[in-house]
Amino acid sequence: MLSIEDLTVRLPHTARPAVDGLSLTVAENETVGLVGESGSGKSLTSRAVLGLLPPKAEATGKIMMDGADVLAMNRAELRQHRTRSVAMIYQDPRAAISPFRRVGDFLTETIAMDRAAAAGLLETVGLRESHLRNRPHELSGGMLQRVVIAAALAGRPRLLLADEPTTALDVTTQAEIIALLRRLRVPGMLFVTHDLELAATICDRVYVMYAGRVMETRPTGELFRDPRHPYTAGLLAATPRLDELGTLPPAIPGRPPDLLAHLPGCPFAPRCPHVLDSCTAGVPGLVGGVACLRAEELCDERP
Amino acid sequence: MRRVFWMALTLAVSSFLIFGALQLAPGDPASFLLSGRSATPEAIAAIRERYHLDEPFLAQYWHWLGGVLTGDFGRSVQFRSDVGGLIASRVPVTLTLIAMAFLLIMVAGPLLGLLSAARPGRVDRSILVAGSVAVATPSFVLGFVLIAIFSVNLGWFPSMGAGEGLADRLHHLTLPAIALALTFAGVLARVSRSAMIEQLGQEYVTVARGRGVPERTVLRRHVLRGAMTVIVTYGGLLVPGLLVSTVLVETTFGVNGLGQLLQYSVTVKDFPVVQALTLLTVALFVLANLVVDLLAPLADPRVRNR
């Protein structure tokens, strides 16, 4: 359904692309995770799928949605694409809805629908018809996120882009929203998050992104049992576990690189515990779902 | 409440200063009020009586303030009539002029600001440059240019007077309203522009675009709507400035409103009229601030419900 081929996005006044040669697919009835730290280019990727790039950003490559290239669409096609085939759920629902307008106006501003239809949408996400007349400030963050989800469903999209949809919410609400997203059964979903653990609970397959590139992509179960890329392994090790409460997990040393730094070779090399001189010589390609020169070797070392 | 108190205090102190100006004027207040004309002893006595000039200063002020509060602003020596009636007869013309200019400002300002914000680059830069020229152009210079083009050359609009009846009056006041509006529209365009650029950076604007809302609708329903609070606030605060600027515009176009009355009264030193008009302007300033403070929050539902 969605197939991104070799997408590169350059932002103005930066030294390296924010998204660098990324390829990604979402098949029919598949939920795909896109995981990475902030600044890895994952949000930019999901917005690129909407054709929503910052002004003066340059994008090359292809974003094929059901056979049509998003990057080549004209205004009218893009509108059709955004209303009918792809919809997005955002990180901060309070920022996503204009505080000046009613919930009902927000739901119906893209597609003409009657009150009953709008009320029906609200019911699907567990809200009541009376909420149509509410203003955003009268609702909680969780309720607002439900409104955003309802609005996303309005055009019966084929693909749902969820960009950190639970990050701004408290834990209980997070669980409710995740449950709601699983229940919806939209034909396809791209779930963007920094939380590998969360991705595991909802995704069939996961792409791990770092500095604009895919580091590893495997089915969720495999990835968790047997992370091949040192970055994925580091991320997994850094996730707090329920059985080890009280001890802080070891974080990956160092910080993700900013966009002003040139990164020769593997972008993770400066932080990688297994780095060799050859790592910075050339960009490692994705082999067997892993972009690491030492993947095989490290895999063998492990018990 | 606190705000209302400060405003009342501002008004009280202002009225005191405006009245006190009479004492600061050179010469004896009585003969000053008679504009230095050689008046008969009877006339001077009448003035002293009317302004209680033989009583202490504070008592004089008290009498004057009492009069002002009941609509009695004293008597104009020049016009030989009550200042209150004189002003009242001029209010409709000036009010129409200000209303027309205000309408122009509130339409042109935000529109140009929106255009400027939505089209960075050449359009934005041209509007910015035009705006700086507009802000620097005196209303009377623009007024004479308008007269030269539209009255003298094309003959579309009259160059003088305020006209009789509604249609004629609007016809007469069109050029003055444009001359009056230009500078203020330039200022408001600039304010609107920055308010809308701020809106364009809001997440909900990006979200609306990402949902396929047409750009036109995004600009109108989200950007313009979001910037409205700032625009209304600023627009309201322009009104007292408009009243002051009518002095220049009405003099340019020979419109017999409050502005021309003020210019004439200052020229012939008809002090009671000057005092009354000054006080009126200050009152309008205070009122505009109060109204804006009360109304602006209504544009924002988050504040309104509190």
Add this chain to the structure above:
Amino acid sequence: MNTVVVRPGLRRLKGDGLRTAALVVIALLVLTAILAPLVAPADPDAIDLSATLAGPGGDHLLGTDASGRDLLSRVIHGARSGLLGPLGVVAISTVLGVLAGLTAAWHGGWVDTLLSRSMELVFAFPGLLLAMLVVAMYGPGQTGPMITLAVAYTPFVGRMVRGVARAEMGRPYIAAYRALGFGGLAICLRHLLPNIAPVILAQSTINFGYALLDLAGLSFLGLGVQPPAADWGAMINEGQTAVLMGALGPVLVPGVAIVLSVVAFNIVGESLADRVARR
């Protein structure tokens, strides 16, 4: 969202050409005002009834007014009162505003409250209105309106100085000087003032343009510089009737001089303010 780091300084080039042009205009204006008798092609007050309302070109480069006086020479001489008036307004209001602002910021407490409230009160009197009130008392002229406008402009400077000074006083170097035993006045004048001078300069430059507009307006109303003096506002006052006779020159020539000067001062003032804001 990804954070995008934009290198500062790339946008700086924008508008620099405009600022240079504005500075050149101001320099030329000042030179013209100083050298007026040398630059002007003719006597600004020489009446020539055989050449009234002449168009531009020929003997008179910009034409003549209703009395046949050379408009170019008049507008050149007009630069003197045109610049001196606002200069007076800005000089006085800057001194008063800095005094009031610094005093309010340094003392705080009731002194601050009193000064701040007084400045707010003055805001209620637009400059032009206050100047007219004074003219009604003392009669028309240039000095009265100049001083009055200076008073009306003082709060603009004062409020800003107070704000900047308060922010500046929170910084460690002030406390250090205090600890060293420097007096309040010495610190204010020698250390605080130089640090906030750029902000004051920016505000005063912008005020210069507005003062020029207000003074020209007063002269146009016949309440400032009196005709037949060669003053831009007074020239427009005298030129009104010519407009109805189809000659716009006597109004347009001084009008353009006003607009050009005000635009130049505004551009320079705002670019100064921008520069301060960017620091």
